[in-house]
Amino acid sequence: MKRTKTVTIIGMSDDGCLSLTSKAMHAISKGQVLAGGAQHLEFFAEFEGLKIPFQGKLPDVIDRLEELSFENNIVILASGDPMFYGVGGLIVKKFGLDHVDVITHPSSIQIAFSRIGITWHDALIISLQEPSRAGFITKIQASSKVGILTDPEQSPQELAKHMITYNETDWQAWVCENLGGVDERFRCFTIEELSRVDDTAPLNVLILLRKDGDKSLPPTIANLHEDAFAKQIPHKGLITKREIRTLSIVSLGLNRKSVVWDIGTAAGSVAIEAAKIAFDGHVYAVDVASECIKVARENAIRHKVDNIDIVEGLAPVAIMDWPAPDAVFIGGSKGNMREILDVSLEKLTPYGRCVVTAIAVETVQETYQYFKDCGWDTEMIVVNIARSVPLAQYHRYEALSPIHIFTAIKVERN
Secondary structure, X not given: OOOOOOEEEEEEOOOHHHHOOHHHHHHHHHOOEEEEOHHHHHHHOOOOOEEEEOOOOHHHHHHHHHXXXXXXXXXXXXXXXXXXXXXXXXHHHXXXXXXXXXXXXXXXXXXXXXHOOOOOOOOEEEEOOOOOOOOHHHHXXXXXXXXXXXXXXXXXXXXXXXXXXXXXXXXXXXEEXXXXXXXXXXXXXXXXXXXXXXXXXXXXXXXXXXXXXXXXXXXXXXXXXXXXXXXXXXXXXXXXXXXXXXXXXXXXXXXXXXXXXXXXXXXXXXXXXXXXXXXXXEEXXXXXXXXXXXHHHHHHHHOOOOOEEEEEOOOOHHHOOOOOOOEEEEOOOOOXXXXXXXXXXXXXXXXXXXXXXXXXXXXXXXXXXXXXXXXXXXXXXXXXXEEEEEEXXXXXXXXXXXXXXXXXXXXXXX
């Protein structure tokens, strides 16, 4: 059936009809169906058509609106900018752009920044209106200005407590509540103060401003010396050397949304640097040694990454239920290299990468033979590194053990 009627999405603020343009009011007057949140529909008690509140599963509500749209003009009310973390994208995808008109309104983020007199074109915007805040700490590392859409479960107070856990406290925090409403309020706190506040309104935006601006922003690739991970580690040899770590991470081909496996994580150095790059993704790390797990978790907090799961166990059993990875790093196998590679390469996403580092000749031979047998295109390099060390008033070079790095890319073959 050909759709002849239109769908209009109207953004509005908490002051209801007062925030609407004449175009928006005209669209509502011509509509036969009015949909939106209960708080939005309350402003239109005199609407004579069918009202559909957003209750239950949103896709089911949208399906019903689609059925009605063949014979009715549909008007959908939304908060702020419907195309900014709002319902607008779902509606356009469902009905098609030719049948949708969007009448926008300033978003809560825009209003919040304008109220405190801060520009927001260079701000990082994060929506925490979902069950998990995993990755929040990692994301804000590279920013000096952050706007956050909070949630009752991810309230400003809870976020402040989370930041304190990771020693991420050098921020000024603005809590902007009930934007556009009669109870609108703006308050500024330190992170420590915010963690103790218990009277924030459910509808709020949190703005974080780094106290020293851009001065303390970290490098994109940390390239941390192994001493940064060495505290309490049983054997310093368990920490991937900085030069090898950098080459391995580059070989993994990570992007900000990558899902990464780190097998044989030891002190967690590769996992932590990978997590910083894949700040919108997630890293899953495993090691069989309980003392390594303890240190790796401490290092994750010390280096401020929270998009990482570190578990104790023996691969491949411990990795069976992990989400499909875009990249796999294998730094230790405990004699299970072939079995680990079987699982890793089977679950690896198309064009995903597997990087293996090996010192022992036997591990080098086993890894080479595995990739040869399976016919994967594999790059093999051997890395020899020498570092300068003092020698009386002079310096000499001290060689590290040669490391083989294997990089395989999963290419779909017909």
